[in-house]
Amino acid sequence: MAMNKLSSTARESSQKISIRSxxxxxxxxxxxxxxxxxxxxxxFCCVVGPSGCGKTTLLRAIAGLDDPDSGSILVDGDPVxxxxxxxxxxxxxxxxFPWRTVRGNIRFGLDRPACACADCExxxxxxxxxxxxxxxxxxxxxxxxxxxxxxxxxxxxLAVDPEILLMDEPFGSVDARTRDRLxxxxxxxxxxxxxxxxxxxxxxxxxVTLADRVVVMDADPGTVQSxxxxxxxxxxxxxxxxxxxxxxxxRDELGSPRDISQK
Amino acid sequence: MSLQTDSKSSATTMPRFEGDAKRYLRGLGGLTAxxxxxxxxxxxxxxxxxxxxxxxxxxxxxxLFATSTAIVVPVLGSEMVLPTGLAHLxxxxxxxxPGLLLGAxxxxxxxxxxxxxxALDDWFRPLVRVLRPIPPLAWVxxxxxxxxxxxxGAAFIVFxxxxxxNFYGAYGGVEGVSSDLTxxxxxxxxxxxxxxxxxxxxxxxxxxxxxxxxTSIGRCWMIVVGAELFGAPGVGYEIINAxxxxxxxxxxxxxxxxxxxxLCMDVGFRLVERSVLAWR
Numbered sequence: 001m002a003m004n005k006l007s008s009t010a011r012e013s014s015q016k017i018s019i020r021s022x023x024x025x026x027x028x029x030x031x032x033x034x035x036x037x038x039x040x041x042x043x044f045c046c047v048v049g050p051s052g053c054g055k056t057t058l059l060r061a062i063a064g065l066d067d068p069d070s071g072s073i074l075v076d077g078d079p080v081x082x083x084x085x086x087x088x089x090x091x092x093x094x095x096x097f098p099w100r101t102v103r104g105n106i107r108f109g110l111d112r113p114a115c116a117c118a119d120c121e122x123x124x125x126x127x128x129x130x131x132x133x134x135x136x137x138x139x140x141x142x143x144x145x146x147x148x149x150x151x152x153x154x155x156x157x158l159a160v161d162p163e164i165l166l167m168d169e170p171f172g173s174v175d176a177r178t179r180d181r182l183x184x185x186x187x188x189x190x191x192x193x194x195x196x197x198x199x200x201x202x203x204x205x206x207x208v209t210l211a212d213r214v215v216v217m218d219a220d221p222g223t224v225q226s227x228x229x230x231x232x233x234x235x236x237x238x239x240x241x242x243x244x245x246x247x248x249x250x251r252d253e254l255g256s257p258r259d260i261s262q263k
Numbered sequence: 264m265s266l267q268t269d270s271k272s273s274a275t276t277m278p279r280f281e282g283d284a285k286r287y288l289r290g291l292g293g294l295t296a297x298x299x300x301x302x303x304x305x306x307x308x309x310x311x312x313x314x315x316x317x318x319x320x321x322x323x324x325x326x327l328f329a330t331s332t333a334i335v336v337p338v339l340g341s342e343m344v345l346p347t348g349l350a351h352l353x354x355x356x357x358x359x360x361p362g363l364l365l366g367a368x369x370x371x372x373x374x375x376x377x378x379x380x381x382a383l384d385d386w387f388r389p390l391v392r393v394l395r396p397i398p399p400l401a402w403v404x405x406x407x408x409x410x411x412x413x414x415x416g417a418a419f420i421v422f423x424x425x426x427x428x429n430f431y432g433a434y435g436g437v438e439g440v441s442s443d444l445t446x447x448x449x450x451x452x453x454x455x456x457x458x459x460x461x462x463x464x465x466x467x468x469x470x471x472x473x474x475x476x477x478t479s480i481g482r483c484w485m486i487v488v489g490a491e492l493f494g495a496p497g498v499g500y501e502i503i504n505a506x507x508x509x510x511x512x513x514x515x516x517x518x519x520x521x522x523x524x525x526l527c528m529d530v531g532f533r534l535v536e537r538s539v540l541a542w543r
Contacts, residue, residue, distance in 0.1 A: 065446050082449075089450040095443035099466040099542045108462075112452030140542040160451065 015074075016041040016164065016196045017062060022071035024057055030221030031057040032068065037215055037224055044190060044197045046211035048204055048250060054222030055200045056092075059168050062198060063089050075164065085109065088157030090167040094149040096141040102128065102152050103137040109160040127155040130189060147178035154186070158193065165190075167199045171206070183209055187234060204254075208246045209236055216253045226253050315512035323512035324348075324519055334496075337414045348520055355497030355524075358414040359487045362421025366483075367476055370426040374433025375468070379460055391430075399424035400489045407493070417487065417495035424486040425479045432475015436468025470543060473536050480532060484525045498524075 015038040024032040031054035039045045047055045060066040062073055064083040073080045075087065088109075096105050106127050110120045117123050128137055131151040141149055150170055157165060171179045187210065190197055201207050207214045208230055216225040228250060236243055298317055305316030315323075327348030334350045336343050337357050345353060377384045377391075402423050406416035440463060448463045491499025498517050505513035 060446075063446075063450055065449065082454075085450075085452045087450065089447065091443055091447060093443060095441075095447040097444060097447075097463070097466070099469070101542075108448070109451035112458075142542065156447075156451070 014040055016043070016076065017198070018074040019058070019062070020072050020074070022058070022061060022068040022073060024054065024061065024066070024068045030054075032061075033221035033223050034071070035217075035222065035224055036071075037227060039196055039198060039213075041196055042194050044187075044199065044210055044212045045215060046199045046201060046207035046213075047215045047217060048201055048207045048254070049217030049222070049225075050219045050254065051202060052222075053217040053219035055217055056168055057222070059089075059166050059198060059200050062164075063087055063166050065089075085112075085160045086162050087164045087166055088160065088162035090150070090153050090157050090165065090170045092169040092172050094141070094146075094153045096149055096152055096156070098141050101138050101140055102133055102144070105141070105152050106155045106159050108156060123159065127159055130158070130192075131155045132185070145178075146174045147182060150174060150182065151185075154189070158189070161193075162195065164196045164198070167197065169200050169202065172201075172203075179206070184235065186210070204247050204250045205238060207250065208232075208243060209238070214246075214250060216250055218254075228253070312509045312511045315515050319512040320515040320519070323510070324516035326513075327516055327520065348516075351496070351498050351501045351517070352520060352524060355487055355491065355499065358418035358490075358495060358497070359421055359483060362418035362487075363425045363479065363483050365418075366422035366425025367429040367479060369422075370429030370479075371433040371472055371475075374430040374435075374472075375437050375460070375465070378434040378437030378468075379456075379464055395427055399427075399486050403490065403493055406490070412490075412494045414495065417490040417497070420490040421483050421487050424483050428479040428482055429472070429475045432471050432473075432478070433468060436471030436475075437464050439471070440464045440467045470540055473539065477529065477532050477536065480528050481525060484521060488521065 017039040019035055019037055022032050022035045023030070029052065031052075035054070035058060047058065049055050057066060061068050062075075062080065064080045064087065067081075075084075080087075097108065100108065103124055106124050107120060110117055110123060124137075128134060131154055133148065133151055133155070136144065136148065141152065144152065153170065171182055174182065183206070199207075199210060211230050214228045214230060216228065217223065218225045228246070230246055232240075232242055232246070238244075301314075302317050305311070305314045305319075308314045328346040330347045331344050332347040332350040333342050333344045334354055335341070343350075343353070373387075377387055399420055402420055403412075403416075406412065406419045410416035410419055437460075444463050444467060445459060448459060453459050453462055487497070488499035488502070491497045492503055494500065498521055502514045502517045505511070505517065
């Protein structure tokens with residue numbers, strides 16, 4: 001933890017997102033307690049932790065949807081005060097606009113505040129293609145499966161070309177096979193767009209499959225337990241020896257008793 | 264995945280169609296049974312005006328369209344000659360339609376505003392609590408004092424009825440807007456409150472707003488007849504007018520007419536609703 005803090009101050013200038021001693025309390029729980037870590041430009045960062053460790057609260061704070069009680073979040077050195085088109089968000093329960101078609105949902109951000117793109121329709125087609133929804137442009141969300149809905153959610157967030165993509169357990173409600181496919185697609189998209197990704201999950205396998213670095217959080221109060229870099233070539237094989245080691249290590253971190261000196 | 268559900272739904276189409284036919288037949292059976300009971304009851308009741316029979320009622324209904332009546336079109340002041348039944352129906356619509364539309368417009372506007380703006384909600388909620396339980400017909404006294412019991416007065420009573428139903432439709436609809444959707448919209452560049460209302464809250468509340476309006480169509484028919492029993496011209500007035508002459512079959516004929524008018528509006532609006540809410 002101490003080492004981590006040191007290295008993050010040293011590299012501060014190159015950090016895309018810096019989270020500095022962020023705390024947030026709800027009525028009875030300490031959702032976040034002095035949480036600090038950074039995410040560098042183009043990095044795929046996964047945050048894992050038990051439910052109640054404040055990982056969603058943290059993501060919402062980065063998005064600018066919730067204000068922390070204390071501490072600050074910097075993006076490109078500027079403090080976050082409100083949501084921005086530069087930080088796209090993908091929601092756990094998709095949060096698609098049910099009255100809009102696939103095309104209408106993807107287009108939503110492009111029309112705000114005014115259509116700035118040269119050819120919005122072409123952009124929408126490009127995104128539909130990117131997430132593999134050809135032929136479903138005019139379908140309403142109710143007609144789509146969970147996996148397809150989340151593809152729309154991702155395309156909608158990508159449409160405005162944000163530098164940061166914030167994902168809140170995006171594949172938590174899709175079946176295992178679809179999730180594997182979506183992982184591969186997401187990594188493809190990430191490779192193409194070179195975005196900085198913060199991805200929340202409680203699934204350790206998912207974190208090790210996707211991340212450059214995994215931030216392990218502890219619950220009540222929500223603190224950063226440790227951060228672990230995943231040095232594995234992609235695509236990663238879940239049965240590989242190293243993969244299993246990483247999973248075991250993170251599980252150890254999650255299960256370990258809280259160290260008081262860390263706070 | 265989607266293929267599976269497709270084959271399942273097509274497999275259930277056939278039995279459901281047969282089930283529909285069976286249900287229509289049952290419905291027809293119920294209607295026939297009612298007609299028979301009504302017919303026998305009417306034959307056995309003396310004096311005959313107490314329960315006019317189905318045959319006499321149908322004859323009276325046909326008669327409504329055999330004669331003509333001249334009515335005055337409000338605002339324009341010109342005269343219009345229509346078959347008697349339609350003439351009185353038109354008279355009712357002259358206050359029903361403006362009252363309904365104005366009441367719905369005001370009710371939906373206030374409902375949206377209060378549902379969306381917490382401060383406004385704080386200001387008006389107690390007032391709403393006090394005024395809401397007053398039955399629209401209780402306002403008839405003020406309708407008479409302020410406007411006289413004619414088109415304007417009756418329209419006012421319909422207005423009150425339409426107002427509250429639509430108010431609660433819109434209020435509940437906006438209150439129920441999911442915060443996930445407003446969050447998603449704010450990360451996608453919606454900044455101003457008014458844009459959020461237009462782009463997220465309104466479409467999201469549309470189903471409840473439309474349900475509120477459809478409910479008010481029916482409720483306002485009840486209210487309008489009530490208002491006309493006090494003397495405003497229209498089908499409701501004709502019901503009481505006919506009964507004063509003991510022409511009870513004619514009263515029944517006007518009751519049918521109201522039922523028909525309501526059915527047409529309800530079915531028409533359901534079609535509109537279905538096409539507007541195709542996404543549901």
